[in-house]
Amino acid sequence: MxxxxxxxxxxxxxxxxxxxxxxxxxxxxxxxxxxxxxxxxxxxxxxxxxxxxxxxxxxxxxxxxxxxxxxxxxxxxxxxxxxxxxxxxxxxxxxxxxxxxxxxxxxxxxxxxxxxxxxxxxxxxxxxEETNLSFPASLRSAMMAWNFVASKETPETGDSSTYDTLRRGRYLANALEHCGTCHTPRNFMLSEKQDHYLAGGSLGTWYAPNVTSSKTGGIGDWSEDDLVAYLRSGHVAGRAQAAGPMAEAVEHSTSHLTDADLHALAAFILKVAPMDDDADHTARDAAGKAAEMPDIRTKGPQRIDDLAEMDGPHIYDANCSSCHGHDGAGTKDHYVPSLFNNSTVGAGRPDNLIMTILKGVDRTAGTEHAFMPGFDGQSNVQRLSDAEIAALTNYITATFGTGDHQVTPELVKSLRKDTPVVNPLAKGK
Ligand code: HEC
Ligand code: HEC
Ligand code: HEC
The missing domain is CATH 1.10.760.10 (Cytochrome c-like domain)
Structure with a gap:
């Protein structure tokens, strides 16, 4: 190909x-x-x-x-x-x-x-089972109207395997991989806003970040090789990992693309016009440094079964530090990522950090399996409550990211709802 x-x-x-x-x-x-x-x-x-x-x-x-x-x-x-x-x-x-x-x-x-x-x-x-949207009853016929106004791709011509790099990359991104389905925000008609191409969109639970070439809001500081590595393996040390719907896209789709196609896709994506971001004002992967952990074990509650009384540092110590380290630096081989220089932690929106804590990471790409348990009570690790996850998220973003996001237990509760992850039309927040 x-x-x-x-x-x-x-x-x-x-x-x-x-x-x-x-x-x-x-x-x-x-x-x-x-x-x-x-x-x-x-x-x-x-x-x-x-x-x-x-x-x-x-x-x-x-x-x-x-x-x-x-x-x-x-x-x-x-x-x-x-x-x-x-x-x-x-x-x-x-x-x-x-x-x-x-x-x-x-x-x-x-x-x-x-x-x-x-x-x-x-x-x-x-x-x-049949789709049965109870209200309004005639929604399927209303789709005819939607179908007419939605901006669709125009069919490409010729033999797509002979396109030059950027045309092939554009074809892969738009006609096949449908990156914009998740990464382009939608208007009130739920159509992708083409003037905000790849500028970031909420999937209801996970947030598909801005991946335009903006150096602050997007991935303008990534090299083509970084993006190729991310799409092939779901992991770029010191930058980002793919969890949730992006892990699925990597596992089922992008990790199977040829080298030439990955480079074409990456070359095209990195040329997408920069769009700044409402929430990300510095590159997401630039934030933070290793923490100097206070000796929390000699202060505050001692018993880890007394989680109700624990604050962010203690919840981190009890549940995360065994893998991510006391200082948040992860493992030397980067199998467990560091929490600073990590786009999920450094983002101006806490959604993906909360979703990662709830759902964990489970991604196979080639021979590599990245696994972190989720703390929503579905896996064999401790279930963390909404209040605990809120306290933990605020502690992590304040320590390794861009500051305390003031996440509330109510936000965690709303994200905990088990909605499917392939969710291009989910309600925006
Ligand atoms: C993001 C999710 C998604 C992806 C990706 C997707 N589909 Fe679908 N597809 C759906 C859903 C949902 C329906 C049913 C929609 C409805 O009931 O109105 C559907 C319906 C269809 C239908 C109509 C079948 C029928 O019931 O008569 C065909 C054909 C189809 N898809 C083919 C494909 C092919 C081929 C691909 C890959 C090139 C694909 N789909 C990728 C979600 C998807
Ligand atoms: C089904 C929805 C979906 C599709 C399709 C999708 N993405 Fe993503 N993408 C996401 C989500 C959600 C994240 C955040 C993942 C995380 O934080 O673990 C993400 C993260 C990323 C990131 C990392 C950004 C950062 O700063 O961490 C890049 C780069 C990316 N996607 C590029 C792409 C490209 C290129 C395509 C098309 C080949 C694509 N995505 C298709 C949902 C999607
Ligand atoms: C058993 C080891 C283990 C534990 C315990 C663990 N993690 Fe992870 N964590 C991982 C691994 C492995 C990855 C995935 C690396 C990858 O995607 O390549 C990961 C990924 C992450 C990411 C990046 C996810 C993304 O989508 O970008 C964050 C943030 C994170 N962990 C935070 C936490 C927090 C907070 C806790 C405690 C509640 C925790 N981890 C507990 C091993 C662990």
Missing amino acids: APASGTNAAAQPESADAELARGAYLATAADCVACHTKPGGKPFAGGLKIATPMGDVVATNITPDPQHGIGSYTEADFENALRHGVRKDGSYLYPVMPYVSYAGMTDQDVKALYAWFMHVVKPVAESP
Whole structure:
């Protein structure tokens, strides 16, 4: 898939095998599996519930089963769903299905994807439960209006594997990887604000940060190699890690891209026009330094089962310091990251820090598995209460980040709600 030269050759017919291989790669780059597979479910058989402000939308079965999946779809039907958001029966899809992005795919790539879904994906005879948004009843027909006003990508032309670096990068970012689905904020119509491209957006729980080239609000201080490393492994020492929805994007999609594609994607992203950020006024990964820990063990409550009485430093000492160190520097090999020079801690918004404490990190990329337990009571470590997590967050941002964010237990409580992570239309805060 390496982009060859800067030509804009017309699509050439390719062998059936080459087309299927291209289709498989495209399905990975477009991360179809992320939404169309429920936890523990069969690939592409649907069933994942995705929260929106109007209620949960259930992803459908897109295996080639004729009754339960898309086995009866012709290539034209498939194209219509993928690029125009219209189902075979003529009804409109909710834009949770990122057809505004996929609208940018070339004809040749849609054809290859179709061939791969029909010939390689295993049919699964299961129907996921139907989406049933109770109010307003006619929402699906209202989607027709939405569909008309939403700004969609324009289809690219020719053979996408021959594009020059920046065009290939743009194609990957917009038509396939749909980075903007999460990283571009939405207007009141829930359409991506194109004049704020990649300037950061809330997913309801996690926050997809500003990744424009702003040196203060974005990632303008990252090199192309940093960004390639992040997209390949989910981890760049001294800068950032990927948890939550970004961990999923890395695990299922970007870690499988070729080197040439990762460089093309990174080169394009780093050229995106800088947008400053309302909350981040210094580079997120520039904040903080190692803490000189006071000897808290000789002061204050001694018993760690007496957590109700503990303040930030004690909660940190009891739950985090065994891995992240008393000084917050992490491990020498960076497997456990330092908490200073860490974009999640240095951000002007505490959302991702709170979400990390609640949900932990669980990300596999290649042969590497990054794991931190969550403290929401679902894993085998101590459950931390809303008040404890608020105190801990404020202590960590004051010690290693940009200051005390005055996080309240109410904010932690609202983020604790177990909403799905692939959540492009979640209510903004
Ligand atoms: C961000 C989540 C998300 C991603 C990524 C995604 N989809 Fe979807 N897709 C959905 C949801 C949700 C629906 C059902 C929407 C509805 O009911 O209106 C859907 C519906 C569809 C349909 C209509 C099927 C039917 O029921 O008739 C097709 C076809 C489809 N997706 C194909 C794909 C392909 C191919 C990819 C990858 C290129 C993909 N989707 C990626 C969420 C997603
Ligand atoms: C499903 C939503 C989603 C998609 C799609 C997505 N991201 Fe992210 N991204 C996030 C979230 C959430 C974070 C914060 C993760 C964390 O703090 O652990 C993030 C973090 C990042 C960061 C780290 C920024 C920092 O300062 O720490 C970069 C860089 C990034 N994403 C780039 C991309 C690119 C490039 C794409 C497309 C290839 C992409 N993302 C697609 C949700 C998403
Ligand atoms: C068992 C060891 C362990 C414990 C205990 C632990 N962590 Fe972690 N932490 C990790 C690992 C491993 C990572 C992920 C590194 C990566 O993503 O590559 C991580 C990541 C993080 C991140 C960055 C997440 C992101 O998305 O950018 C933060 C912030 C963090 N931990 C804070 C904490 C806090 C606060 C506590 C205590 C409540 C804690 N950790 C407890 C091992 C641990």
